[in-house]
Amino acid sequence: NAGVTQTPKFRVLKTGQSMTLLCAQDMNHEYMYWYRQDPGMGLRLIHYSVGEGTTAKGEVPDGYNVSRLKKQNFLLGLESAAPSQTSVYFCASSYARLADYGYTFGSGTRLTVV
Amino acid sequence: QQQVKQSPQSLIVQKGGIPIINCAYENTAFDYFPWYQQFPGKGPALLIAIRPDVSEKKEGRFTISFNKSAKQFSLHIMDSQPGDSATYFCAASDTNAGKSTFGDGTTLTVKP
Numbered sequence: 654n655a656g657v658t659q660t661p662k663f664r665v666l667k668t669g670q671s672m673t674l675l676c677a678q679d680m681n682h683e684y685m686y687w688y689r690q691d692p693g694m695g696l697r698l699i700h701y702s703v704g705e706g707t708t709a710k711g712e713v714p715d716g717y718n719v720s721r722l723k724k725q726n727f728l729l730g731l732e733s734a735a736p737s738q739t740s741v742y743f744c745a746s747s748y749a750r751l752a753d754y755g756y757t758f759g760s761g762t763r764l765t766v767v
Numbered sequence: 768q769q770q771v772k773q774s775p776q777s778l779i780v781q782k783g784g785i786p787i788i789n790c791a792y793e794n795t796a797f798d799y800f801p802w803y804q805q806f807p808g809k810g811p812a813l814l815i816a817i818r819p820d821v822s823e824k825k826e827g828r829f830t831i832s833f834n835k836s837a838k839q840f841s842l843h844i845m846d847s848q849p850g851d852s853a854t855y856f857c858a859a860s861d862t863n864a865g866k867s868t869f870g871d872g873t874t875l876t877v878k879p
Contacts (some may be wrong), residue, residue: 657810684865693776695856695871696811703865711866743810752799752818752862758810 655679659744659759666734666766674729674762676744683749685727686711686756687719689740696743702727703749734766770794771859773870780847781878788873789841790857797859800833801867802842805854814855815842847877 657678666672676685684703688696688711698711700719708719716738718730727746731738741763745756772791780786790800801816817824817831817840824831828845844851854874860867 696869755801755813
């Protein structure tokens, strides 16, 4: 029972480099989310998707792009990384009836931008 | 604009104590209120949740109290154990929009 799998788990980037974080879920969830977690600031929503081929902006979308070409995958891209994007990134997924089971989170990607 | 305010930021109790974590929200569109538990190096995991049509929900040692008129809800942990030491996040969800807003988290330490 894999649930939500995030790759990579750790990454160090230089300022200006680009990268893609991959999230994969095997629960047939309709909704998927990307959050960032910073000390003392909780979890802030970056982008989310309510279905294959759809995406929407969350609270802190600047500097990030996303794509959901397949229902089970949600990709988060950083085109030109900045030190302010140093954070722990969590992917989550849920059924369309959000209140049925809440979110299932991945184990996170720790990103450092130097 | 912080839509969900959580307090306290940190909490230390003795084993057997009853820690209480409080959250307040502003948006009346929120209609689902979950709590998540996070251990170091792990992702948050759903602990317990409540709908606004009930005032209390209990699952094992965990209880949510909900006050719709005050737009506040709280988590109580009965007979707390060292294994309960973790960070707890409240959240408020707008199920029509399909997304949740989280509080800033409370780091709970239960001393043996």
